[in-house]
Amino acid sequence: MIPLSLRQQVSLFQVSYKELVEATNGFSALNFLGKGSFGSVYKGFLNQQENPVAVKILNLENLGAVKSFIAECEVLRNIRHRNLVKLITCCSSINFQGNDFKAIVLEFMANGSLESWLHHDHGEGHSRQLDFAEMLNIAIDMANAIDYLHRHCRTPIVHRDLKPSNVLLDDDMVAHVSDFGMAKLLFCTASDLDNEQTTSSIIKGTIGYLAPECGMGDPTSPEGDIYSYGIIILEMITGKRPTDDMFEDGISLHSLCKMALPEQVEEILDSRLLEEINERGDQNMLDCLVWFTNVGVACSVEVPDKRMKIEDVVAELVAIKARLHGIHV
Numbered sequence: 405m406i407p408l409s410l411r412q413q414v415s416l417f418q419v420s421y422k423e424l425v426e427a428t429n430g431f432s433a434l435n436f437l438g439k440g441s442f443g444s445v446y447k448g449f450l451n452q453q454e455n456p457v458a459v460k461i462l463n464l465e466n467l468g469a470v471k472s473f474i475a476e477c478e479v480l481r482n483i484r485h486r487n488l489v490k491l492i493t494c495c496s497s498i499n500f501q502g503n504d505f506k507a508i509v510l511e512f513m514a515n516g517s518l519e520s521w522l523h524h525d526h527g528e529g530h531s532r533q534l535d536f537a538e539m540l541n542i543a544i545d546m547a548n549a550i551d552y553l554h555r556h557c558r559t560p561i562v563h564r565d566l567k568p569s570n571v572l573l574d575d576d577m578v579a580h581v582s583d584f585g586m587a588k589l590l591f592c593t594a595s596d597l598d599n600e601q602t603t604s605s606i607i608k609g610t611i612g613y614l615a616p617e618c619g620m621g622d623p624t625s626p627e628g629d630i631y632s633y634g635i636i637i638l639e640m641i642t643g644k645r646p647t648d649d650m651f652e653d654g655i656s657l658h659s660l661c662k663m664a665l666p667e668q669v670e671e672i673l674d675s676r677l678l679e680e681i682n683e684r685g686d687q688n689m690l691d692c693l694v695w696f697t698n699v700g701v702a703c704s705v706e707v708p709d710k711r712m713k714i715e716d717v718v719a720e721l722v723a724i725k726a727r728l729h730g731i732h733v
Contacts, residue, residue: 421497421505424459431461438517441565442472442585447512456512464504465498472585473506473546480508480563480582487549487571489513489582507700513572513580517540522568522640533676536689537728538577539640544721545579546571550633551714554626560590562624566632567613568590568639588624589644612657616706625707634658634703634711641697643674658704666694667699679696692728695720 427448428435442461450457473496482489490511499505502658515521520720521534546566553561563570564586567647573578586609615631618624635646638661644650646657664672670681673693681689699720702712703722712720 407509419495419509421495421499421507424448424461424495424507424509425500427451427457428459438569440583440585442466442469450509452475458510458512460508460510462508464506468585470506473508475587476508476584479587479589482559482589483553483557483561485549485552486578487545487580489554489580497667510582512687513582514575515573515577516559517569518571518573518579518636518640519568521573522643523645524636534640535680536677536693538726539723540692540721540728541577542571542573543580543637543640543696543699544718544725545635546581546636547714547721549579549581550629551718554629554714560626562588562590562626563629563632564588564618564624565613566629566636567610571636590624590626604638615708617708625708626714627711628713630703630714630717631708632716633714634693634700634705637696637700638704639702641674641677641693643676661685661697662701665698669694669697673696688730689728692724695724695727699724721732 425431427450428446431444431446435446435448436460437447439445440460443460443466446461448457448459448460462473464470477491477494480489484490488631491707492511493511495505495507497505499555524533550563550566553563559583561582563584564582566581570581572582574580609615609628609632613632613635615628618628635657638657639645642657644657644660648657651657651660661672667672670678670690673681677693681693699712699717703717705711711723
């Protein structure tokens with residue numbers, strides 16, 4: 405069962421396996437929302453909640469699932485921010501077959517993930533595409549979330565798995581960073597650093613979004629999140645995943661965008677953004693896209709201490725948004 409101290413801090417109420425079965429129609433395919441590194445997510449309705457919830461069922465056959473469950477509960481109980489997904493409760497129980505069962509219940513995000521919007525997999529009711537202003541708002545929301553995690557939590561937190569599928573959008577298209585199963589609280593004690601080094605051979609993150617130093621076993625640092633964030637910005641701009649087949653022979657998403665700055669940015673833009681520029685005939689929008697691309701490139705440079713600081717990212721993106729809307733700053 406979940407330790408009493410954890411239950412007291414994370415739960416508005418306790419929830420049983422039976423209640424989660426009923427809430428999700430028996431984990432029905434009709435309620436299935438998606439699959440992550442450590443389990444599957446279902447939409448559901450709990451008796452105590454008027455709004456729908458997302459129920460993340462951990463696949464306990466996965467070697468890291470229990471550790472992920474503990475890490476996510478530990479992190480989510482310590483954080484509160486409008487751009488982070490909200491924890492409703494956790495469940496650690498036994499299923500009807502007598503096997504261990506663990507689940508995390510989160511607020512439901514009606515507009516799905518950034519991944520689905522960028523790569524045309526919205527599902528019914530979300531056939532439209534993101535415009536540049538929405539992309540910029542999402543980037544600002546994400547930057548505010550990262551700034552909070554790195555600089556304003558009582559204990560700084562590194563997410564370690566930032567990617568578009570872990571950025572969820574609510575009814576108002578406000579972005580919420582989710583999935584803290586790989587997150588790490590930076591206690592910065594000697595024993596903590598020793599533990600980090602002993603487990604450094606295990607790559608924590610997703611290929612394409614993982615900072616180069618993380619793949620080489622360097623200890624966890626906030627700069628790794630900044631790298632992932634920069635790659636997400638460049639993915640929004642180009643419509644290309646960092647693992648796209650076109651990126652080989654020394655060409656990466658970062659280098660492609662860096663080479664395009666500032667004169668050839670139009671050549672790398674996703675077709676949707678090009679159409680928007682052409683429809684509006686807006687040189688100001690193109691200028692803003694150049695500055696936006698520059699932020700993504702500055703965040704995803706190879707050397708960690710050369711990456712843009714998150715507080716500077718927030719300030720620059722807010723300034724770009726003002727310029728886009730014709731507000732002088």
